[in-house]
Amino acid sequence: MTTDTTTTDQNDDELFEHHSFVVDKGQTPLRIDKYLMNFIENATRNKIQAAAKDGSIYVNDIPVKQNYKVKPFDKIRVLFEHPPYEYLLTPEDIPLDIVYEDEELLVINKSAGMVVHPGHGNYSGTLINALIYHFENLPNNSSERPGLVHRIDKDTSGLLVVAKTEHAMTHLSKQFFNKTSEREYVAIVWGNMTEDEGTVEGHIGRHPKNRLQNTVFEGDDEDKGKPAITHYKVIERLGYVTLVSCKLETGRTHQIRVHMKHIGHTLFNDERYGGERILKGTTFTKYKQFVENCFKILPRQALHAKTLGFEHPKTGEFMSFDTPIPEDMQQCIEKWRHYATHTK
Template sequence: MKSEDDSLDQNDDELFEHYRFVASKGQEPLRVDKFLMNFIEYATRNKIQQAAKNGHIWVNGGIVKQNYKVKPDDEVKVLFEHPPHEFLLVPEDIPLDIVYEDEVLLVVNKPAGMVVHPGHGNYSGTLINALLHHIDNLPANSNERPGLVHRIDKDTSGLLVVAKTESAMTHLAKQFFDKTSEREYIALVWGDVEQDEGTIEGNIARNPKNRLQMQVFPEGNEGKEAVTHYKVLERFGYVSLVSCKLETGRTHQIRVHMKYIGHTLFNDERYGGEKILKGTTFTKYRQFVDNAFKILPRQALHAKTLGFVHPITGKHMRFDSEIPEDMSDCIDKWRHYAQHTR
């Protein structure tokens, strides 16, 4: 699957976001609106259907309706209206949970549900918008994203370090590149993990049939090297609580690696964890799991620990954060269930 996205000026008052995808040779017939939902993050069905009504979806150069069935090698293009770039990076007075701050960096505890940087479908309310209000003249990284040394997913909670100067950005980014930073995540995963601890290795790249997912390529013929070290903290029968330490930092790394070894994150909708993957068929159990999903309406993943060397002092710094209430309550619910079913 090939894809590209760019911006096209339609006139002085409008700016559209343009996406182009070429369906793979193994593509099964699929409605174009559902096809695009698999390839454009945060694009709602309504937004895609509106684009179709406006004549802004093309397949092989011709305008199509939303019920067109995409076939192998089809070229699909879509245009969405969105704010100009200069309106994306605006300061917004959004509260930040700052764990530490000095003249060159800060460590923030990001809540679940907050997008890290503006992009399609999330033009405001992001961590970047909040940081720009808190700090003047944030340095841009290689992707023109102010202050960001690394990032975590929208529905993952936890710690991030932000650079306030260019020298700090360079110094911290090198630590992440050299794999000398410390990052520990806590995850609740489906299944009783067989080994008490282990290492998952496997290159990660985009899933060719669903661009919103990443995929492990164990032969190493695609993607980038990815290494995750895990350790089981508690076992609750049908789910396990694990610690994951990152040696590399690929997109969705823990989510993809844990699924790869058969232990998808609990309630990780993008990777199928919102379904009952382990357990019984009893109605009471299904109701219990549904209630657990309601308590934690996101993937069960928290960036708990972050360690690095300070760019100026050379001192090793290590920060730890509490597991947020929604995830903690879900874990307690499973712990109570396990104690009463053994």
């Protein structure tokens, strides 16, 4: 099993651990710079090689060079003299689209492209950098992230609730844990879905060969993932793509993206999961140009967190919020609608 701790543990040499992995038992010999490229988001090979040259990459507590070949069960650690940047939070004056606010909480409509919290490769410009600028004394969640009750991916747009008090953090987090909150996403997926509606149930966990992806584990491998349930419903069929509504019963990382790919309907332009390729349609050059134009209009995965519902932590009232589909996604839908209508 591979693990990634990304902690601030210090050793005797005043070094901070940024990443930690245990190599899977089935791993074939592979240069460590190539191996780490698959496991550290936004890392370039040059940066990894520079870290190895500086003696920052350890295997079984011994520094190694970039040509070291990893073996099963090797323990890899990346250590630097500075703490991970994600723990150095700096307030930044970034405007927020606040849909609702009171003394206990606020609901934000996050734009696509904004990272929710700092992490490797994204140390500034995040939602948290904006939140700590605009609001003082936000409560930390269990991961020491101020205000965050839940998160959505960088290139997913839509609604998030943020806690402003300790009571709200506890109350709202419990609702998400107990699956009593309501979340609906709208997505464009590749292919014409066979059924008008359905449910995907599949345990989700880290992909064994590419840690930047998650995947569905079934049968004897179920214990490698966590239970995940997505309910989907077709909104509109647009020829070679389908507009769908997805309601989450659980909230696993990349859940909709993984579940839709699992049933053969990868999200449109989802680069991480292969949706940036033409997966359905014709071989005509004109069609290829049409799809490329759609990719340019919507340069991200076609996913929007449209509605959000939860019980207010103080009043007990159930609150529901809805936000329109953003312009880039709407334009893409209209292009497909026009194409589907004129090619029948």
